Amino acid sequence: MACVLIVKTGDAFPEVVDQHGDFETLFKKQLSTALPTHLDLQVWDATRQPSAPDLDAVAGILITGSHSMVSDAEPWSEALKPWLQEALANDTPMLGVCYGHQLMATAFGGVSDYHPAGRESGTRTVRLTQAGQQDPLFSQLPANFVAHLTHAQSVMQAPLNCTVLAHNNHDAHQALRYGPRQWSVQFHPEFTAPVMRAYLERQRAALRDQGEEPDTLLANITDCHEATSLLRRFLDFL
Template sequence: MKIGILQTGHAPDAIIGETGDYDQLFERLLGGHGFDFETWAVVDNVPLPGPEAADGWLITGSRHGAYEDHPWIPPLEALIRRIRASGRPMIGVCFGHQIIAQALGGKVEKFSGGWAVGRQVYDYGGRRVAVNAWHQDQVTRLPEGAKILGGNAFAPHAILGYGDTIWTCQPHPEFDSDFIAGLLKHRAPGNVPQPLIDEATARLPEPTDRLEVGEEMARFFLQERVA
C-alpha cells in the first residue's frame, strides 16, 4: 500500500539533522506494515498530485495556521475534497486535522485558552490515551459528517472521524519525548508561556501511548472498505 504524505511544515533546523523531517517521523511511526511512502512538500509549493497517486493519504503538522493566507492552502483544500470523494483513506495530524475540517466546512481558530504543549491525556473511545501535543489553534466548529471520537476539556474536538475513510487527531503521535524537548528548546521561547514550557519539560520522562496510536493509524489505512 502506498501512502502519500502531504507535508505542510518542517522540523526546526536545529534538530532536523538528528530527528529527521516531519515525513520521516511518520514513516518511522507507521513502519513495519509494508507501506511505501511518497512525500509532496506542500508547504514548499510543489505541484500537487491527484487522489489516484496514492492508496492512502496523510497530512502532517505545520507551524502555519489553516486560516492563514498562503498560496498552497487553497489547492490543498481542493485536494482534500477530491481525496474524500475518491473514497481513499486519509489521516490528518494537528494542522492536518485542522485543514481537513476547514476544507470540509468546519472552522479553525486560534484558541483563546492558549497552548497545549507536551504530554496531554485524552478520553478516546472510553479509555485514557496520553499523546504529545503542540498547538494553539483548534477546530472550533465541526464540518457536516464529522464525529467526535476523543478529546479532553482543553481540546474537546481532538480526535475526529468522518465515516470510515477519514481519521484526524489534534495531538502528535509521531512526536517522541526527544522531539518535544527539541521544540521546547528551539520553538517555544518567545511563543509559549514559560510556565507551560516548565510543565512540559517536567513531563518529558512520563510515558505516552504514541506507538499504540500509530498502530491504530496503520490499521485504519489497512482496513477493508466497501466500495
Template sequence: YAGTIVGGGPGCVSDAPEDKTEIDARAEAACLSLMAQITDNDLPFMGCCYGIGILAHHLGATVSKDRYGETVSAVTCTKTPDGKQDALLQGLPEKFDAFVGHKEAVQHLPTDATHLLSGDACPFQMIRYKSNVYATQFHPEADGDVFATRIRVYKNKGYFPPQEADALAQMVRAANVTSAPKILRNFVKRYS
C-alpha cells in the same frame, strides 16, 4: 497511493493570507487542492495537527485561535461513544495521553463529521468524516524524542516562550505517551 497523511507544520489555516510565509501558503494550497477529491471519494486520509485544520476548513468549519489552543504538553484524550466503536481506535485504552502544541483549533464539529476523541482544553482531539477521512489535533506520530526535536525546531515560532524550550523538551521526554502512535499504525495497517 493507498492514502494521504498530512502532518504538523508551523502554518495556520486561520492566518490571514498576508501573514503566511510563501512556503506555508504553498503547502496549504497544495493540501487544500487534494481535499475535494479525498472527501468526495472517501479516500483514506490522516491529518495530524495542521491536518485537522485543513480538513475542518475544507468542510466549512471554523478554525481559529479564539479557543482551544494548547501549549506544548501531553494531554489526556478520551474516547467518545463513537470513538469506542472506531476501527482506528481499537486496541487503545478509553483514555490515553498524546502530545499537543497548537495555536489554532477547530471551533465546532464540521457538518457530517464524527467526534471520536475529546480532551479537557480542546474538545475535538480526533474526528472522522465519512468512513475513511480522519484527523487528530494531537501528534500520533510523535514519541518523546521526536517531540523534543519538534520543540527545538519550533523554538522561535510562537508556540511557547523560547526560554522554556529546554524544560519542555525534558518534560516531553519524560511523558508516558505510548498509545497514541497505535492510531497511525492502525491507519497504515487498515489501508496498506
C-alpha cells in the same frame, strides 16, 4: 505500485530536523516496518510542489503538521482543499495530523483558528468519546490515553457531518471522523518523547508568557505508544 502519500505541509524546527528528521521522516520511521509489501511511501511537499498527485495512484493519505496557520489561508494550503474534498468523495483513506487535522476540518466545512486559551503543548491526556470507543480506528485505544501535542490553533467549529472521536480539557475536537476511512487528530502520533522535548525547549518563553511552567511540562513527557499505534493501524484500512 500504489503509494501511501505523506503530504508535507511545513518544516520542523532546524534542531529537530538535525537530530530526529523532518515531519515526513518522523512518519516514515513509525510506518516503515509495518508497510505492506504492495505499498510504498512517497512524500509530496505541498508547500513547494504546486501540482497535486493523481488520486488514482494513491492508496492512502497522511497530512503532516506545520508551523503555518490554517486561518492564514496561504495559497498552497487553500489549493489543497478541493483535492482533499475529491479524496473524501473517492473514499480515499486519510489521516490528518495537527495542521492536517485543522486543514481537513476547514476543507470539509468547519472552522480552524487560534484557541482563546492559548497554546497546548506537552504530553497530555486525551479522552475518547462514546463514538471514539466504537470507531474502527480508535476502538483499540483505552478510553483515556496520553499523546504529544503542540498547537496554537484548533478546530474551533467541527464540520456538520463529522463525528467527534476524542477531546480533552483544552480542546473539544482532538480527533474527528469525516467518512468511513477519513480521520484527523490534533495530537502528534508520529512524535517521540525526544521530539516533544525539543519542541518544549523551543517554546519555553511562549509557555511562560501564558502562565505555564516549562520544567513541569518537560518532566511530564512520556512515551505515547498507544497514540503512535494509530499510524500503523491506519494502514489496515488501505
